[in-house]
Amino acid sequence: MPQALSLAMLQELIDIPCPGCGYEFEIQLLDIRVQTFRLCPCCRVQIHFVDDGSLFGALQSVDESMRELRRFF
Numbered sequence: 001m002p003q004a005l006s007l008a009m010l011q012e013l014i015d016i017p018c019p020g021c022g023y024e025f026e027i028q029l030l031d032i033r034v035q036t037f038r039l040c041p042c043c044r045v046q047i048h049f050v051d052d053g054s055l056f057g058a059l060q061s062v063d064e065s066m067r068e069l070r071r072f073f
């Protein structure tokens with residue numbers, strides 16, 4: 001994985017499942033990089049994104065989206 005993600009990559013939308021209710025919704029990788037949080041549109045739980053190096057392991061369920069992103073690598 002490259003040291004820096006391109007802006008194009010950061011603007012890519014990926015689907016992540018809500019840890020609370022399982023509802024899948026779109027976020028931008030940028031949301032993760034800035035370590036923000038989003039509200040689940042379904043159950044309104046706060047989902048925090050922490051870029052601690054385990055991010056991509058934690059998001060294995062979005063593997064399909066990540067394969068798409070690898071076009072940029």
Ligand SMILES: [Zn+2]
Pocket residue numbers: 018019020021022023040041042043044045
């Ligand atoms: Zn939810």
